Amino acid sequence: MPFLDVVDPAFDFTSPEALAAQAADWYADSPLGLLVLRYAETQELLRDRRLDHGGDGYLRRNGITSGPIHDWWVPMIVNHDGADHRRLRGLVGRAFTPRTIDLLRPFIRAKAAELADEIEAAGQAEFVDAFANRLPLAVMCELLGVPAEDYATFSVWTSDIGMVFSLAAGGDAAARVERAVAGLDGYVEALIDDKAKHPADDLISDMVAAWRAERTVTREELRNLLVTLVFGAHDNTRHQFSNTMVTFAEHPAQWTLLRDRPELAEQAVREAMRWRPSAATVFRRAAEDFEFRGMPIAAGTFLTMAVQAAQRDPRAYPGGDAFDITAVRTAPLLQFGAGPHYCLGTALAHAELGEALPVLAHRFGPPVIAGEVTWRPAFGIHGPNELPLRFAEPA
Template sequence: MKTDLNKTLPLSFITTEFFQNPYPFYEKLRSIHSIYWGNLLKYPGWYVTGYEEAITILKDIRFKNRIPLPQTSKKYELLKNIQNDMMLFKNQPDHKRLRFLVSNVFTPRMVEHLRPYIQETVNDLLQQFQNKKTMNVVSDLAFPLASLVIAKIIGVPEEERYQFREWAAILIQTIDFTRSRKVLDNGIAITIILRDYFKELIKKRKNCPAEDLISLLIKEEQQGDRLTDEELLATCILLVIAGHETTVNLISNSILSLLKNPHQLMELKEKPFLIEGAVEEFLRYESPTQMTARIASEDIEIHQTTIKKGDQVYILLGAANRDPNIFHNPHLLDITRYSNPHLAFGYGTHFCLGAPLARLETQIAIKSLLCRKDNLQLAAPDLQWRKLIGFRSLNELPITFD
């Protein structure tokens, strides 16, 4: 249904209300149509809030991924070239090839081997708060954990791991739908630093391999094929971005969800064996990735809607995960929810490669925090969400405990 949403909706994306709580806006969109044409972002497009509709699009490879930067701009050439080499923005058959080469090395088994390191890192981080009564979950627990783990996986030396936090925070904004010129300019500066950093590290690992992802990817050869140097570099940068932000947000959003639902918090504290299902519910309830996008490569008819070649399609994962046709009481946090086929990690060929890692880090972080600390409470009544549309991300999460 093609009408301009701005004329019918009092809300728009870029409002304080939206950043604080996007769900009423999604409901409003859905109540008009689950696939709706609107002019809410820089490029007009279809806003998909329905679960079934989201799946139909995500599994149809005629809906293409592409880098979110202006294609004509020379200024962002470096950023564009690197993003062009990331599997996230590739289409078939190039995507299949890249994903195959990387996923042969970045496996659920490799992630499971990291369990002791993740537990040890969480223990160390929590130990620093042994005699304290407050903590900022974002900067004291979630960020250092995600940062140290992804840096270890890639093979970044220990003393250099902390600087990744700052770089990742800037880079994530370059792939959000709100990005401004200033954000892109900062992004370029960080990309240059990261490019030079990884070029050097890749060179070192070529001469002197270690037991890390870079060394394994250099060695990895399948059916006579291997990653080019540019693809290896882009993969490292993608993993730094993807491995940081979303996991930090999942851990922080999960703890906030529990603090706002004290009965659920109590239940999880009493029954820590519920942690796996609980993390799936946190993923559904406050999805770290709220939106992804595709572009139609031809005219495509889905769910009685014709999407024209070249149309942008915005898939609101955070809305699909609260679709009442699929999830009973969707706005309720229920850590024992029986069926929970959420789309927080996407769906189809681009399904998140890091899902096992994100799940494991979050399970360990939350279980350990609940086991060590009693009487967890929010320390500030007003929390600020970052002004991002594609990601659900708190600036800070101050808490108190006994």
Template sequence: MSAISTAPSVFDAGLPTFDYGLTATPHDILENVREAQSCAPIAIGPFGPEILSYELSREILRDNRFRLPPGITLAAQGITSGPLFDKLANSLLGLDGAPHVRLRKLVSKAFTPRATARLQDTIHEVVNALVDRVADAGGCDVVTDLARPYPTPIMCALLGAPREDWHLFADWTEEVFKALNFQPDVNFDESAIMRAWGELDAYVDDMVAARRNDLTDDLLSELIRAESDGDRLNLDELRMLVAGFLMAGTDTTRNQLAASVQVLCEHPDQWTKLRDQPELAMQAVEESMRHSPAVSIVPRAATEDVEFGGYLFPAGTFVMVNTFAANRDPAIYDDADRFDISRRDVPPILTFGGGAHYCLGANLARRELAGALTVLTRRLSVPRRIGPAPWKSLLGMTGPTTLPIEFTAQPLVMSGA
């Protein structure tokens, strides 16, 4: 047993406090965060302690004493047990400890930069087709016309699903993702989610059965091939992982693409810079995810009494890691609120998480976003926002709900890109 802590309780240490409602967006809380951040690296927010500094945020995301509470999003819908809760708790996101380490080890053998690099042609084909649909109109809603339909074809191509079935995956992910939403939803229907998830599982079972005898060049085949010390993934695990990839790789990319396009539109000099220097695409992704991230809050709970950052966090304490604040920490980033895609020598953003649950698809997400932004800046000249672009709550997946823009379209030039 470790010595009894003499650190003050995080709740009794006189830390700065700030408040916000369930519908607050990242932009709504920025001023309050700045004020609290200037006083201390931790503050007491509306749901408990919030980690605001870059250094402590990075540290807590790697600290196994703080874990993601299983089924936390379902609890927001009033569901704390049952088949859907069990299914989510046993996903890669819900697992911890040895079972999680084992799965990550196997999956990482399949999820390599080389595997995602094969998607480059698909990425360009999908984005250009979406631009072609709106080019003549000279305007569009980035959210509904470009960002929403973009990731599903990429994920399907990655997995190896035939093009004629891509619409099925779009419907399934739309329904199942409701189980991952923090916001209470009046349209939440557990039986509809289970039905959609069941249909997805059955489809994946058929794909796995077909691949067993005829492995191809796609992620599902790589997962079937994956082996570590004689260990392989079983059918239940393959099924769970495919659903997890679809969930993790669809909504995040949709929301981040819309957020990234918005911040680039609002900084025309940066849009032009990326158009003229497409080699800055990856940096543009990092900077837009730092400045305007689709994921701003990472929940954790203390699994035991934990001394962290000079304070005692009692067992069960619910902690919000405010990665939005951490990514704008003035102690780390020069002129932290400035949006500049040519920033260099900066530490990695925390938007992809950290530690055991660091996003497995980070390479793919970066590649998808970089590919989309490269095409969009080349083909849409002088885009301008022409209406409000309200954001969703920072407590779930955030980003603009609508983003109307007008532009001058440039024709697609076939150039080997």
């Protein structure tokens, strides 16, 4: 069995080593356990009811058995199945109706234009801070009803909490996640009380009103849902923005094509997510003993779905070794999961990138990386820590 050292800071799921392992078989070994490298097997396992999300097992293998991270992670919606999952999803699902997303589109375009003005005035930008961080944060706060003056506080917490998927990297990841969970828990508690007393036309007010009227969830479950929602609506999307700009910097002709054909925006978003997804891996745990493709898998075994590699699998994406915003790809993306746990925020992330990219492409020439870029670990939520950019003159 090939071995891929995914915890090595230099590891890349699209390296020749990783793609050679994918060509050889559907799986490989790693410090995280079994890696699933191919598209078909990943898609099948994401839908397999014999797997769950791991709950406290994931934290235990990373040395966490109690404390703020444990108290947030274990009761999280993704760690529930069946009736409990449907009950929790029923409350939070009202955030992401097509009508809600469409009503946000003018706000997204206006905010993207405002941030582009600032970049243009500066001449170049550290893109993570100047745009990738600020746009999804503003959209999330607009959707939920979080006061604008709290953006800066939220930004640190909602960025750091995403390190929960990178605990195996060590360092200060656990400390950062713990501080973020504690901060968000306290903030959301106060926000629930405020929205109960002073309801407004926003999602948190709606969820608080439904919680008080229907009593289908406890206050602790409501707080957990809101903390998770705040995190999910920001961190994944900010990394997807940055990943997308890195990709266009590597493929400047595709940027020019998007400028000339803005109708390709939605297709460009899907291709950017396929090529360099923010969720580079997705974790699952065997809830029982079973056999898959002739391999016995014991209950408690963790499987890491190598989404970034799988989304370049030529068996699912003919010609998928090229980034091409004109290509019609029929295989669904994997980074948002599948089945009952398919990510509720998928449509919002697509809308944000789909509205913002044409604004940037119309205003600027192709992005050029203008300095050193460091990255989050290759597993978990993956993207640049910083992204210094300048923009070439339009052709």
